[in-house]
Each structure stands twice: as structure tokens, then as C-alpha cells.
Amino acid sequence: MKSAVRLRGVEKRFPRVHALRGIDIDIEQGEFFALLGPNGAGKTTLISLLAGLSRASSGSVEIMGFDVTRQYREARNAIGVVPQELVYDPFFTVRETLRLQSGYFGLRRNDDWIEELLDNLGLSDKADVYTRLLSGGMKRRVLVAQALVHKPPVIVLDEPTAGVDVELRQSLWAFIRRFNREGHTIVLTTHYLEEAEALCQRVAMLKEGRIVALDYTANLLRAGAKRRLSLELAPPELPTALLPRLLGREGGRFILDLPDYALLEDVLGSLRAAGIAILDMSLAQADLEEVFLKIMHGVAP
Amino acid sequence: MSGFRTLLYKEILRFWKVLVQTVGAPVLTALLYLLIFAHVLEDHVQIYPGVHYTAFLMPGLIMMSILQNAFANSSSSLIQSKITGNIVFVLLAPLSYLEFFLAYVLAALLRGFIVGLGVLLVGLLFTDIEMRHPFWILAFALESGAVFACAGIMTGIWANQFDNLAAVQNFIIMPLTFLSGVFFSIHSLSPFWQGASHLNPVFYMIDGFRYGFFGHGDVDPWLGLAVVTPFVVLLSLLTLVMLKSGYKLRH
Numbered sequence: 001m002k003s004a005v006r007l008r009g010v011e012k013r014f015p016r017v018h019a020l021r022g023i024d025i026d027i028e029q030g031e032f033f034a035l036l037g038p039n040g041a042g043k044t045t046l047i048s049l050l051a052g053l054s055r056a057s058s059g060s061v062e063i064m065g066f067d068v069t070r071q072y073r074e075a076r077n078a079i080g081v082v083p084q085e086l087v088y089d090p091f092f093t094v095r096e097t098l099r100l101q102s103g104y105f106g107l108r109r110n111d112d113w114i115e116e117l118l119d120n121l122g123l124s125d126k127a128d129v130y131t132r133l134l135s136g137g138m139k140r141r142v143l144v145a146q147a148l149v150h151k152p153p154v155i156v157l158d159e160p161t162a163g164v165d166v167e168l169r170q171s172l173w174a175f176i177r178r179f180n181r182e183g184h185t186i187v188l189t190t191h192y193l194e195e196a197e198a199l200c201q202r203v204a205m206l207k208e209g210r211i212v213a214l215d216y217t218a219n220l221l222r223a224g225a226k227r228r229l230s231l232e233l234a235p236p237e238l239p240t241a242l243l244p245r246l247l248g249r250e251g252g253r254f255i256l257d258l259p260d261y262a263l264l265e266d267v268l269g270s271l272r273a274a275g276i277a278i279l280d281m282s283l284a285q286a287d288l289e290e291v292f293l294k295i296m297h298g299v300a301p
Numbered sequence: 302m303s304g305f306r307t308l309l310y311k312e313i314l315r316f317w318k319v320l321v322q323t324v325g326a327p328v329l330t331a332l333l334y335l336l337i338f339a340h341v342l343e344d345h346v347q348i349y350p351g352v353h354y355t356a357f358l359m360p361g362l363i364m365m366s367i368l369q370n371a372f373a374n375s376s377s378s379l380i381q382s383k384i385t386g387n388i389v390f391v392l393l394a395p396l397s398y399l400e401f402f403l404a405y406v407l408a409a410l411l412r413g414f415i416v417g418l419g420v421l422l423v424g425l426l427f428t429d430i431e432m433r434h435p436f437w438i439l440a441f442a443l444e445s446g447a448v449f450a451c452a453g454i455m456t457g458i459w460a461n462q463f464d465n466l467a468a469v470q471n472f473i474i475m476p477l478t479f480l481s482g483v484f485f486s487i488h489s490l491s492p493f494w495q496g497a498s499h500l501n502p503v504f505y506m507i508d509g510f511r512y513g514f515f516g517h518g519d520v521d522p523w524l525g526l527a528v529v530t531p532f533v534v535l536l537s538l539l540t541l542v543m544l545k546s547g548y549k550l551r552h
Contacts, residue, residue: 087386103307104394
């Protein structure tokens, strides 16, 4: 099966910035994939290349097996992009906007699907309103609908939930998940790492135009950051046997490294032997944010 | 081709929705020129025998309106789309640069023609105008409109802000159209300026167009066509090369 997205040796140089430095990624069909990275890491540049809005300085970019420059018609038919900026055409209503976008993709009778999109995105009562008059969240929904008019196999969302309220975020993801279940490949960039963690099977982390991590979310979470045990003790001291596990102190609490649950028994045993009581205890799981910070800065927060 | 048709339709709908501004205003401007110049000069100037000055002025005003509005349509549409960012909707679509080119040129021509027709209709309230050679009228309108539509596309893509566009409009397009024999025959000019006018392609556009109405012109319309046609080809090619390269549109 062809990869939904395939990048090989992709470089992008701007006059003053070397934005992408040798990117290789294969995103399989049906994946829910996240591109993470700090501002300026190259996420949006990468998405522009997928969308054909920008051209790679070298390397190849394919969407569903179609080269984005040589087979641009096929490639652009295969991809739907929700841009990061809240852009709209002030001359048109929501319905006109969606009809025009359908037409650009050669779909002349697309009203049934447009109705469904409007309905699912909660835009039905705004269909004949000028897009410029809508709120930011509503404009975002229109952008999502526009990206989906041609039911593209690959859907790319560039920070779709930036500045969007919780309710819309939830309903947006429910809608996108439905597409994913139906076999569409989803690629997203986001600053909300919990979103990527909850939604995406695989994650690529970008830093200064390079991929610094590319793995299954579960693997990253397992390998990337440690499970930590936080203890409040009386008296507030740690038996010497446990000192090698000590990561640090937070207020009066001891933070211990706990790579494996089985080791919890040892810790409790040592404390009992030393006659130290536990006043409070909590176990912190690694989250993607921690992994992210660790990979980006090489240190745990 | 349905992508192209939609883009053309969108470009037409864009100016159609603000017709007062895109057609009404330029027709009114032309009408004001007509009233003022005709009032001042009607009884003093006769350029071609048997042709009133007001009638003489009409074809020039119509052509000037076609040129300025063809230019305004493609350039303002593009710069607005670029500045608001919605050009991205067109760039994401599987449209070829040729479809892009044709849609913008045809919509610009249509706007130019609608304004031109508006000026003609208003002008008919004031004076009778004959149209002896419709072929020449149409040929010069089409070719000249296309030249300015292309110039508008190039300017719209090149301009980074409205200032850049306004500069081209005020310092190039306006003088070029004003000083090309809209209001006068170049035979009334000194030999130096007559010579200079012969180097100005817009002079041939207006002169050939006017020939279509009266059967009189400063130069032979075939010569005019021979001058204007290479400009159509040249500007089309330049515009196509620009669009194909993705200059300022696809980095």
C-alpha cells in the first residue's frame, strides 16, 4: 500500500533561514499523526510543502504516491488542508465559499455533502451568513469544511484548535476521528500536547528543521520520561538505600525515580525498615509534554 | 475545466457583488470627464471633420475605462486575496497556472467591457456616435483589455501592499492612459510629443479603437494592430512565466 504521505530528504532553504534540514517521514494510510515542535521548528513549512503552497529546495514530497509538483493535480485532489491562519473571502457567504471550493476541485453538484458538513460542524444556521461576520471559532469551522469538500484521503490540520473553545475542540476532534475511522489519514500540528497524546498513534517531533523523535506515541511515553513517585514523609528524611532513586525535592516532598511498578515494594520496604511513615504519596505518569520538553531541551522539567 | 469555470465565476461574482464600486463609480468618473471637457471644448475644437468634440471624446473615454478597469480588476482581486490570505484556497486547488491565468484575464476583460458599455450608454444620452467598423472596435477592445488585465495580474502578484499597487496605478497606468490621445488627437501636439506618442502602445490602442467608430484615426488601424498584438503576446507570456514559477505565490 502506498504511503499517505512520503517525504524523502526534504530540504527547504529560505534566503535567511534553513527551515527544513533533511526530513524523511512515511505516514501510512489511516494513521492519525502529529507533528510537534516549538514555534519556528518547521511544522508549518512542512505542511506548506505537503499542500503545494511551497516548493522543496531538494528532496521529494508525495501524497498518496503522487509527487506534489509533477503530479500536482492528483496530489492536491488527495489532500485537504486546514490552514493555521483564520483566512476567509469577505465577498462570500459560508455556503458560497463551500460551493466555490467544491468547484475548484471539479465538483459541480456537491450540495448534499456541503449540507452534511455544515450540519456536522454546527454551521447550518450560518450557511447564508457572510463568513467575515462570523466569530473566530466559526471561521475555523468554515476552514475545516472547506478542507473537506472533496473528501480528501489525507487531511492536514495546522493547529486547528489554537484559540478555540473547549466545546468546539471536542466536537471538532469527534468529527475528525470519524474521518479517521473511515480510513482517512490525519496529520495535525498542535501546541496542545495532550491532544496529540489522546488522538495520535504516532508523533514526529521537529526541532530546528530536523526530526528529533519519530515513534509511536506509546513508545515515546514509555521511553521518554520516567514514572515518578512523590512522597511526603514523617520524619522528612530518606533512608540511604533510597538515595540513588532521588530525583529531587519539591517543597517538603521527595521525588523518586520509579521505572517499574515492581520497585514500589522495595521503596515501601526500605521506608518501613527505617521506621519512616508515609503521609502522602502520588505516582506521576509521564505525559507527552514531559517527553516533548525532555527531547527539546534534553532535560526533565 | 470545471475548476477553471469556478474560478472565473468567482472572479466575476467578486466584482458583481460590489457593482456600484466596480462599475458605477468608473462610469460616473467617465461621465464627469465627458461633461466637463465637452462643455469646455465642444464649440472650440473639432478634430475630425463632421465629428463633434463630444463624439470624438467618447471612444477615448470608453477605451480608457476598459483599460483602467481591466487592470484594476485583476490587480485588486489578487492583492486583496494575498493580503487577506484567501489566495490559499485557490492555491490548494488542483488548478493549473493556465486556468488561473485565463480566469483572471477573462474576468478582468469582462469588467472592463461592462464599464466600457456603461460609458457608451451614458454617452449616448449626450451625443450620437456612429460605429462604422465593429470589427476594429472589438479587436482593439479585446487586445488592449487583455494587455492591461495581464499587467494587473503581474502587478497584483508583485505588490506586497496596497501602496505598491496604488503607485503603479497612479504613476504608470493613469498617465499612460491619459496621455495617449483620449482627449486630443496627437496631430495637435508638437513634433517631439507626436514622435513620443508613437512609442506609446496605449496611443495605438485608443487610436485603433476610435478608428472603429469614425473610420478616422491618426495612424492606420492595421499598423495599430501590428503594434498592439505583440504586446498581448509578450505580456501574456510574461504573466504565464510568472505564474508558472510560483513567484510570490508558492515560495
